[in-house]
Amino acid sequence: MKAEIIAIGTELLLGQIVNTNAQFISRECAALGIDIYFQTVVGDNEQRLLDSLRLAASRADVVICTGGLGPTQDDLTKDVLATLTGRNLVLHEPSMEAISEMFASRGIHMVESNRRQALMLEGSDPLHNETGLAVGNALTFEGTHFVLLPGPPKEMKPMFTKYAMPWLQLRMTSEVPLYSKMLKFAGIGESNLEHLLLDLIQSQTDPTIAPYAKEGEVTIRLTTRAHAEAEGELKLQATEAEIKKRLGEYLYADQDVPIETIVLQLLVASKKTLSVAESCTGGLLSDLITTVPGSSESFLGGIIVYSNKLKNKLLGVPMNILEGEGAPGAVSSETAVILAEQLLVRTGSDFGISVTGVAGPSPSEGKPVGLVYVGLAQKNEKTEVFTLQLSGNRESIKLRAAKRALYQLWKQLKEN
Structure with missing residues (x-):
């Protein structure tokens, strides 16, 4: 399955916050065997978000959105997807009860706009929010699976792990998870390391070899598809042994640590x-x-x-x-x-x-x-x-x- 992540929020485009959600979702999807082909960031603009959703649906089997589920008028994600799918927004009563109880327990008057957080697309599956108020949504429309998640990572991560991932797994067919291993090198630059492995990189099929550098260190990511870690280790064995043979004096770890x-x-x-x-x-x-x-x-x-x-x-x-x-x-x-x-x-x-x-x-x-x-x-x-x-x-x-x-x-x- 091919997937696209759409992060929604003008604050992301302005650089006021960092989009860590995409990193988390990409990593979790790889473990499921879902390939992230695109990551998009779009501001709180109805037409641009609609265009982004249409484009994503045309090229991905799964579209995962984060952000725009809150109570304010610029939280547009559910409204725009409702427009795209031609569905109505309906109240998810359990979420509305939780919101009302939260305000009552704190002795705070609840303004009407907070009801927006309990809205969901008609016919969609609710994704429970254990650490916040906005309910998530999951639905399939014209063959594309849409998952709507809140923007705050403390809300998004548990919702994705406990509710969105099982929902996606039920809709997967023969996907095989990606298994990756990191090899960490120091004392050698990225270009020199790549030169010593150029023949392996140019002829790679499975596993794949991807070098990338941080300041003062170089990482090689070996990746294959495997149903279990033991199978993945076995498939990487020969390539890893050849890399160690050539670059053993610089290899300080076979895990992603500094x-x-x-x-x-x-x-x-x-x-x-x-x-x-x-x-x-x-x-x-x-x-x-x-x-x-x-x-x-x-x-x-x-x-x-x-x-x-x-x-x-x-x-x-x-x-x-x-x-x-x-x-x-x-x-x-x-x-x-x-x-x-x-x-x-x-x-x-x-x-x-x-x-x-x-x-x-x-x-x-x-x-x-x-x-x-x-x-x-x-x-x-x-x-x-x-x-x-x-x-x-x-x-x-x-x-x-x-x-x-x-x-x-x-x-x-x-x-x-």
Whole structure:
């Protein structure tokens, strides 16, 4: 079955709220075996919504609408679908009773417009709203299944999961659910990763291979159709094994998690601790680490040494290294080494990571934007320094530097 999602609300077009409903519905439909072919956003305009519904009905078996079920005059979804289908709107008595009881229990006078939330299309099936007032609707018209859901996610999600999904399943024939697996990579860019897998991507049939990038990480989504997870795993096995063979040194997880989560898991498992010294990343590395629940088990803390004065005062980098004619400078491998090694001395951690570089927008110390040095110190081991030349704006460079530092620690933990 082919499906289209129509999100209704001028506030979506104005960017005042983010359309997270489409993401949720798409994911749930994939699990059912329903393919989302289109996503549409339309404002609170009767004619444009009517045009959108007509177009969706012409090209989809299922049309799922979110929004426009409320009490105000700009909540038009049921009215417009009534026009399209030639049906009347009727009162759903159980919903009207729930609305009346809610207002009475709060001692609030109910204005007449609230009755609109209890209206449904004649001959449709009501979808119970457990967390709000507006009743949902589901109906089939001229071979197209329409599902009307409220806009607020706290109302939409339970209604879709508990009522709309079973309604759709009864109308499905031989759909086989999609099964996807995520492979997560760090330390390699999207273009390089795609180049190494180009023959597999170009010849793909089943499973499909889809690479996409976030800042500092790359994900490959493997997808097939399978009735059960075990069947899906079996169908993905050969393709996954070939990808791991080619890119194993960059593959940090076979689930959709950020690299900081895996690094913390490895630190906890090995009973090792970490501290960090940050210059150009300005605390971002520490922030990534501490977003992981339980990070306090292994993460001792971070020091932001943005100025040369603090690099010298807090972590003992000599001023003749940082400044002066012929000095390596703050952005140097020498500074990265001292920062990382002094972390071990002053915090007692097992690992110390330092990051120093030029995030931009202008060069510094005569060094180009994007030049970053990552120091990795470990007790009783020689300190390593990794020289990076990163691209992007200031925010991108900071995030890519932090992620690359985590990647280098991940490699070290895996080797250990």
